[in-house]
Amino acid sequence: MGILDRFEQSLDKLVNGAFAKAFKSELQPVEIAATLQQEMDERAAVVSRSRTLVPNEFTVSVSPEDAERLSTYADAVTGELASLVAEHAGEQRYTFLGPIVVRLRADPDLNTGMCRVASQTVHGPAASVPPAGRGAGGAAASGAGPTGRAPQRRSQRPAAGESVTKTTPAARVSGGTAVPARLLAAGTEIPLRGTTVLGRGTEQVDVRLEDPAVSRRHARITLAGQPIIEDLGSTNGTIVDGVRITRRALADGSVIRLGSTDITFRSP
DSSP, X not given: OOHHHHHHHHXXXXXXXXXXXXXXXXOOHHHHHHHHHHHHHHHOEEEETTEEEOOOEEEEEEOHHHHHHHHTTHHHHHHHHHHHHHXXXXXXXXXXXXXXXXXXXXXXXXXXXXXXXXXXOOOOOOOOOOOTTOOTTSOOTTOOOOBOOOOOOOSSOOOTTOSOOOOSOOOEXXXXXXXXXXXXXXXXXXXXXXXXXXXXXSSSOSEEOOOTTSOTTOEEEEOSSSOEEEEOSOSSOEEETTEEESEEEOOTTOEEEETTEEEXXXXX
């Protein structure tokens, strides 16, 4: 039995068959499920030979008529859809950077029987990958999905094949307590020193990102005074909070995108 068949069977059990009676329009839950799978496959980003990232938050837009029909069973539907997303990720060996969330919303621009999915990656704690072939009843709408392989900290130069590596940490002093400025990537904190170079290369790089869209020496973060990030002439550019930059000050919580990799800057 395939994922979509298990999804229909599980959902039918949850609502005791009443759901099918409520849906006399062309839109069926299994069509939403198939659209979610397609969205994941189209947005999948290969960052290494053993790691493919996909979005973890999905907003499903449906017509007002279908939204009204769905409202009675919204919790059951979004819960089963989140479970399907987790199971599909397990079979395809996809990785999430945060918990899986599926939301439903009414869109007056859509006709009855139509749906549209928008997705994004939102960092947060993630649980383990469900085993391939598991039934679709194990995750909630805001439930946990697969977790990324955490980058490792080492004091020496990274070896080929490691995803993210950071060298000796440095700390700022705030209120008498040493607090390091740091990066958050794939759920791991990476302390920063005075000057930190990020890139895909194995030489002259402090934080190594195994992302084919990242240049060998992509960007540099400097902590002297106001934290600054500079693009080092990368091919695909450096994005900070949605804006492509050449040089820009960083604030606590700034989201840096290098290639297809999102990194959050944190500072005291």
